[in-house]
Amino acid sequence: MPLLKNGQFIDDLWFEVEALDHVPADTPLLVSLEQWRQHRDALSQHVVPLGLRLANDQSPELVAEDLRHFTLIALDFPKFTDGRSYSYARILRERYGFEGEVRATGNILRDQLALLQRCGFDAFVVPDRAESEGWVAAFTEISVIFQPAADTYSSRREAVRQRPERTRARALRIISSDTVAARWAY
Amino acid sequence: MYHYNNADHQLIAERVEQFGSQVQRRLNNELSEEEFKPLRLMNGLYLQLHAYMLRVAIPYGTLSSDQLRKLAVIAQRYDRGYGHFTTRQNIQYNWLELEDVPDILVELAEVEMHAIQTSGNCIRNVTADPLAGVAADEIEDARVFAEIVRQWSTLHPEFSFLPRKFKIAVSAAENDRVLLRSHDIALRLHRNDVGETGFEVMAGGGQGRTPVLAPTIREFLPQADLLSYLEAVLRVYNQLGRRDNIYKARIKILVMETGAEAFAAKVEEEWARIKDGALFLPEADIARIKADFAPPIYDDLDDTDPALAADLAKNPNFARWVRSNVDTHKQPGYGIATISLKPPGGIPGDVTAEQMEKIAAIADHFGFGEIRVTQKQNLVLPSVRKRDLYAVWLELDEIDLAAGNAGLLTDIVACPGLDYCNLANARSIPIAQRLSERFHDLEEQHDIGEITLNISGCINACAQHHTANIGILGVDKKGTEHYQITLGGRADGGDAIGTIIGPAFTAKEVDGAVDTIINVYLDQRQDGETFIAAIGRLGLEPFKEKLYAAA
Numbered sequence: 001m002p003l004l005k006n007g008q009f010i011d012d013l014w015f016e017v018e019a020l021d022h023v024p025a026d027t028p029l030l031v032s033l034e035q036w037r038q039h040r041d042a043l044s045q046h047v048v049p050l051g052l053r054l055a056n057d058q059s060p061e062l063v064a065e066d067l068r069h070f071t072l073i074a075l076d077f078p079k080f081t082d083g084r085s086y087s088y089a090r091i092l093r094e095r096y097g098f099e100g101e102v103r104a105t106g107n108i109l110r111d112q113l114a115l116l117q118r119c120g121f122d123a124f125v126v127p128d129r130a131e132s133e134g135w136v137a138a139f140t141e142i143s144v145i146f147q148p149a150a151d152t153y154s155s156r157r158e159a160v161r162q163r164p165e166r167t168r169a170r171a172l173r174i175i176s177s178d179t180v181a182a183r184w185a186y
Numbered sequence: 187m188y189h190y191n192n193a194d195h196q197l198i199a200e201r202v203e204q205f206g207s208q209v210q211r212r213l214n215n216e217l218s219e220e221e222f223k224p225l226r227l228m229n230g231l232y233l234q235l236h237a238y239m240l241r242v243a244i245p246y247g248t249l250s251s252d253q254l255r256k257l258a259v260i261a262q263r264y265d266r267g268y269g270h271f272t273t274r275q276n277i278q279y280n281w282l283e284l285e286d287v288p289d290i291l292v293e294l295a296e297v298e299m300h301a302i303q304t305s306g307n308c309i310r311n312v313t314a315d316p317l318a319g320v321a322a323d324e325i326e327d328a329r330v331f332a333e334i335v336r337q338w339s340t341l342h343p344e345f346s347f348l349p350r351k352f353k354i355a356v357s358a359a360e361n362d363r364v365l366l367r368s369h370d371i372a373l374r375l376h377r378n379d380v381g382e383t384g385f386e387v388m389a390g391g392g393q394g395r396t397p398v399l400a401p402t403i404r405e406f407l408p409q410a411d412l413l414s415y416l417e418a419v420l421r422v423y424n425q426l427g428r429r430d431n432i433y434k435a436r437i438k439i440l441v442m443e444t445g446a447e448a449f450a451a452k453v454e455e456e457w458a459r460i461k462d463g464a465l466f467l468p469e470a471d472i473a474r475i476k477a478d479f480a481p482p483i484y485d486d487l488d489d490t491d492p493a494l495a496a497d498l499a500k501n502p503n504f505a506r507w508v509r510s511n512v513d514t515h516k517q518p519g520y521g522i523a524t525i526s527l528k529p530p531g532g533i534p535g536d537v538t539a540e541q542m543e544k545i546a547a548i549a550d551h552f553g554f555g556e557i558r559v560t561q562k563q564n565l566v567l568p569s570v571r572k573r574d575l576y577a578v579w580l581e582l583d584e585i586d587l588a589a590g591n592a593g594l595l596t597d598i599v600a601c602p603g604l605d606y607c608n609l610a611n612a613r614s615i616p617i618a619q620r621l622s623e624r625f626h627d628l629e630e631q632h633d634i635g636e637i638t639l640n641i642s643g644c645i646n647a648c649a650q651h652h653t654a655n656i657g658i659l660g661v662d663k664k665g666t667e668h669y670q671i672t673l674g675g676r677a678d679g680g681d682a683i684g685t686i687i688g689p690a691f692t693a694k695e696v697d698g699a700v701d702t703i704i705n706v707y708l709d710q711r712q713d714g715e716t717f718i719a720a721i722g723r724l725g726l727e728p729f730k731e732k733l734y735a736a737a
Contacts, residue, residue, distance in 0.1 A: 059425060080221075080224075080347070081224060081307070081347055082347065082429055083307075083344075083345070083346065083347025083349075083424060084424060084425055084429075086343065086344045086345075086346075086347065086424070087344055087421050087424045087425050088425075090344055090421075094463075095459060109221055109225075111204075111208065111225055112346075112347075115341075115343040115344075115346055116343075118343035118344075119343050119344050133216065141203070141204045142197065142200050142204065142341065143196065143200060144193045144196045144197040144200065145341070146193070146197075146337050146338065146339075146340040146341065146342075147337070147338045147339075147340075147342055147413075147465075148463075148464035148465060149343050149344065152464065153464065
């Protein structure tokens with residue numbers, strides 16, 4: 001299935017493994033939380049980028065201390081109606097300041113892309129029909145936002161601290177003609 | 187009155203276009219019904235027994251006369267000439283074609299209206315005290331905070347796929363007119379010991395098959411922290427609310443299973459992390475919204491009006507209407523007039539297009555062009571000069587909406603029931619109509635006095651029968667409609683869930699049973715004792731005895 005990132009459909013270079021005994025040494029590796037817990041010492045020595053898959057009932061709080069090991073966190077949607085991972089993504093971005101890729105996998109709809117992106121997702125595993133059905137357009141159908149979220153959050157905490165009045169002024173009714181562009185900049 | 191800014195206009199326009207394309211994709215089968223369902227629900231579109239139903243949002247129940255006229259046009263053009271006002275201050279159209287819905291949304295947008303978040307597992311259209319801004323007993327205008335909540339919750343990216351629907355209500359007055367404790371979150375503005383105003387926050391209330399009165403999870407929340415605290419509650423619920431069983435998915439179950447104190451502690455923990463962040467509400471922002479709700483320019487009047495006194499003396503029906511339907515206004519010389527949508531034998535909450543047109547005209551002529559929708563499925567003209575009350579009443583009489591029964595026995599709240607709804611077990615409307623006919627005598631109703639009677643067609647309890655003094659619940663008993671009666675529910679500050687009185691009655695028996703209950707009260711009441719106070723004193727036994735004596 002294609003990966004939608006920065007408005008492009010691209011190939012997924014990440015390698016998911018069922019067993020860790022024959023892992024290609026030069027491929028970015030995507031592991032489950034269970035695998036990470038079992039093989040933490042060995043995996044943290046891994047030289048290529050490491051990614052973590054979290055299920056819909058696995059909060060990032062469970063790996064808060066280990067996030068520095070990962071350049072990608074994949075949050076799963078077994079069913080598009082299960083919205084827990086929207087909160088997980090914001091927690092990753094805003095509470096932990098995670099700056100790597102946050103990827104949505106599983107059952108996601110075209111009409112959810114913009115919401116997911118606002119929560120901090122910046123990559124989406126989408127069905128093959130997504131390109132022909134013009135899913136990219138879904139990001140810009142609604143250009144107005146009414147509340148701060150991960151996309152208006154500055155991960156440069158120092159800057160936020162120095163300009164509290166500016167961030168605070170954003171609580172209500174934000175027109176996002178400029179933030180639409182900013183969203184892509186993740 | 188609040189008017190849209192550019193952001194609102196742009197959102198509605200884009201949303202209309204987006205929904206139009208979603209409908210197209212559904213009609214082309216690009217979207218399955220299962221995938222389309224949450225999308226249409228978030229735009230207020232249900233599939234009912236006979237047709238599509240569209241629920242139009244009326245944020246905090248405030249309407250302008252132009253908006254009401256547009257609602258009339260839609261009723262006429264796309265429906266069967268009427269609309270139905272709901273207990274959540276919205277309006278529903280029951281007979282629509284799917285293909286027409288995008289056009290209806292375009293028409294609504296012309297008057298700054300929409301159907302966003304009137305359904306679905308998201309933060310629903312926020313409700314507030316229908317008398318906000320004019321009631322003599324208010325501390326501040328609740329609409330200001332309801333509007334702030336509306337803005338924050340509109341298309342909230344994190345909370346659009348919650349475990350279940352989520353309803354927020356705001357009150358800022360002494361008296362509760364919004365059923366605070368029946369909400370997922372209720373905000374009650376009050377003044378603390380040092381004179382600051384802030385919110386008591388209640389969470390985890392609800393009706394349905396598990397009626398719960400929301401416990402207080404915070405006694406005093408400063409206004410500046412309103413949004414960050416709400417976000418913390420929702421974030422805890424979104425992560426921990428049950429998703430394994432639709433009947434256990436509301437926040438009330440999470441609060442009950444966790445315990446109110448432990449739940450509050452989880453909220454406080456998350457809130458501590460975000461309270462000084464981007465959701466902090468500076469006073470200047472609140473003041474800006476307050477300015478949007480500035481009162482109209484009232485005349486400088488004496489509070490007593492000689493013309494009104496004369497009118498009261500010459501027409502007893504008008505006098506009764508003033509007694510039951512006119513509330514005390516904060517501005518001298520003005521009154522708050524409730525238009526009862528419960529005429530004798532009528533369908534609670536239903537209004538025809540002609541009636542809407544006429545009400546809009548009355549509002550323009552006598553009431554600053556403003557109309558409110560109440561949780562009791564009535565309309566309100568919030569500011570009428572006392573000297574104009576008689577003229578208003580005469581005009582309402584021309585459209586059969588001059589009944590002086592607000593807050594009385596035939597001011598019945600009823601859900602659409604089995605006549606429309608595919609969840610219902612029994613019809614509600616015919617029962618409401620029969621009761622309304624049987625007890626139509628106004629002199630008798632005024633003698634019975636203050637009472638609430640609500641009828642739900644199934645245990646989802648859309649008509650909030652659990653917290654009515656007399657609650658009637660439709661149940662299916664071996665394929666026939668039966669009605670269970672509860673007594674003693676209340677939502678007037680002394681909140682309580684009603685108790686089932688005994689075995690259910692058939693449709694034919696139910697109005698006789700209500701008659702028996704009323705007679706027990708009339709026989710045994712003491713001086714000035716209301717129905718609910720008498721139940722408190724007498725208990726249920728005397729009622730049971732009479733109701734089931736023959737059996």
